[in-house]
Amino acid sequence: MNKYLPLxxxxxxxFSSVAMAGSPKAPYVGAGYGINSSVDDxxxxxxxxxxxxxxxxxxxxxxxxxxxxxxxxxxxxxxEAGFTDMDYTARIEQDGGAVRGDQQSQALTLSAVGRKALTxxxxxxxxxxxxxxxxxxxxxxSNADDSGVxxxxxxxxxxxxxxxxxxxxxxxxxxxxxxxxxxxxSGVVGTADTGVTTATVGLHYNF
Numbered sequence: 204m205n206k207y208l209p210l211x212x213x214x215x216x217x218f219s220s221v222a223m224a225g226s227p228k229a230p231y232v233g234a235g236y237g238i239n240s241s242v243d244d245x246x247x248x249x250x251x252x253x254x255x256x257x258x259x260x261x262x263x264x265x266x267x268x269x270x271x272x273x274x275x276x277x278x279x280x281x282x283e284a285g286f287t288d289m290d291y292t293a294r295i296e297q298d299g300g301a302v303r304g305d306q307q308s309q310a311l312t313l314s315a316v317g318r319k320a321l322t323x324x325x326x327x328x329x330x331x332x333x334x335x336x337x338x339x340x341x342x343x344x345s346n347a348d349d350s351g352v353x354x355x356x357x358x359x360x361x362x363x364x365x366x367x368x369x370x371x372x373x374x375x376x377x378x379x380x381x382x383x384x385x386x387x388x389s390g391v392v393g394t395a396d397t398g399v400t401t402a403t404v405g406l407h408y409n410f
Contacts, residue, residue, distance in 0.1 A: 228275045228278055228409070229275070229409050229410040230272070230273065230274045230275070230409075230410050231272070231273050231275075231281075231407050231408060231409045231410065232270075232271070232272045232273075232407065232408055232410075233270070233271050233272075233371055233405055233406060233407030233408065234268070234269065234270045234271075234405050234406065234407075235268070235269045235270075235371065235373070235403030235404055235405025235406075236266070236267070236268055236403060236404065236405060237266070237267050237401060237402045237403030237404055238265065238266060238267055238401070238402055239265055239266070239267040239289040239290070239292060239399055239400065239401040239402075240292075240399055240400045240401075265289070265290045265291040265292070265294075266290050267287060267288070267289050267290065267401040267402070267403055268287070268288045268290075268403075269285055269286065269287040269288070269375075269401070269403055269405070270285060270286050271283055271284065271285035271286075271312075272284055272285070273316060278318075279317060279318050279319065280315065280316070280317055280318070281315075281316045281318065282313075282314075282315060282316070283312075283313075283314050283315075283316045283330065283332075284311075284312065284313050284314075285311070285312045285314070286309070286310070286311055286312070287309060287310050287312065287334075287375070287377075287401060288309045289307070289308045289309060289310070289399055289401060290307060291305050291306065291307055292306050292307065292308045292338070292380070292395075292397075292399050293305055293306040293340075293386060293395060295342075295386060303342065303343050304340060304341060304342030304343065304344075304386060304387070304392075305340070305341055305342075306338055306339065306340045306341075306381075306386060306394060306395060307338065307339050307341075308336060308337070308338040308339075308380050308399060309336070309337055310334040310335060310336040310337070310355070310377060310380070311334065311335045312332055312333070312334045312335075312355050312375075313332050313333055314330040314331060314332025314333075314355065314357070315330065315331055315332060316328055316329070316330045317329050317330070318361075324362055324363045324364075325360070325361070325362050325363075326360070326361050327358070327359070327360050327361075328358070328359055328360070328361060328373070329356075329357070329358050330355070330356065330357040330358075330375070331354075331355075331356050332354075332355050332356075333352055333353070333354060333355065334352065334353050334354070334355040334377050335350070335351075335352050336350060336351060336352070336353055336377065336380045337349075337350040338350070338380050338381050338394040338395075339394070340386050340392055340393060340394050340395075342386065342387065342392050344387065344390075344392055345392045346392065347392045347393045347394055348394070349381060349382040349393070349394045351379075351380075351382070353377055353378045353379045353380060354378045355375055355376065355377050355378070356375070356376055356378075357373055357374060357375035357376065358373065358374055359371060359372055359373025359374060360372055360373075361407070363409070366409065367408055367409050367410075368406065368407075368408060368409075369406070369407050369408075369409065370404070370405070370406055370407070371404070371405055371406070371407050372402075372403070372404045373402075373403060374400060374401070374402045375400070375401050375403075376398060376399075376400045376401075377398060377399045377400075377401075378398050379396055379397070379398060380394070380396070380397065380398070380399055381393070381394035381395045381396035381397055382394050382396055383395070383396060384396060
């Protein structure tokens with residue numbers, strides 16, 4: 204968790220500069236595309252359940268897609284709801300191909316977003332909120348699915364091309380998205396309890 208403290212620190216600094224005076228800006232919607240971090244090799248499987256042979260990670264990252272909508276309650280603070288599809292957060296394979304598997308995750312989020320303008324068109328933001336996640340593990344042995352609620356934090360930057368259109372780049376970290384320590388643990392298939400980070404770039408529209 205310590206490696207994610209910089210994200211939390213930046214978010215706290217941004218929130219500390221929030222000014223509640225003034226009229227809110229317009230609501231906004233947006234969408235982004237990027238990548239997500241995958242489950243670490245150590246969280247995949249100790250044995251894969253076949254002959255004591257360990258699994259290996261097939262890929263390090265996969266695509267991430269998000270959509271979001273926000274309502275400013277002041278010029279520097281907004282409430283934002285979103286959906287993130289992380290596609291594959293793990294793809295595993297035993298040497299020789301006897302066992303294969305993957306984990307897919309997605310989340311609905313609700314966050315408070317603090318904004319700080321740097322210039323008329325450029326600004327930073329930080330977010331703190333909660334995510335309702337759902338993860339599914341599919342393996343050649345069996346399948347599993349779990350869901351729950353986890354904290355989510357994020358930071359990023361925005362650039363407005365005009366009054367209505369702009370661009371956003373951001374990083375979000377979902378603290379925990381699974382129910383057991385490994386995808387296959389003591390021969391039991393489940394969802395790996397691990398944090399996932401997404402990095403996306405996209406466009407937004409201000410009404």
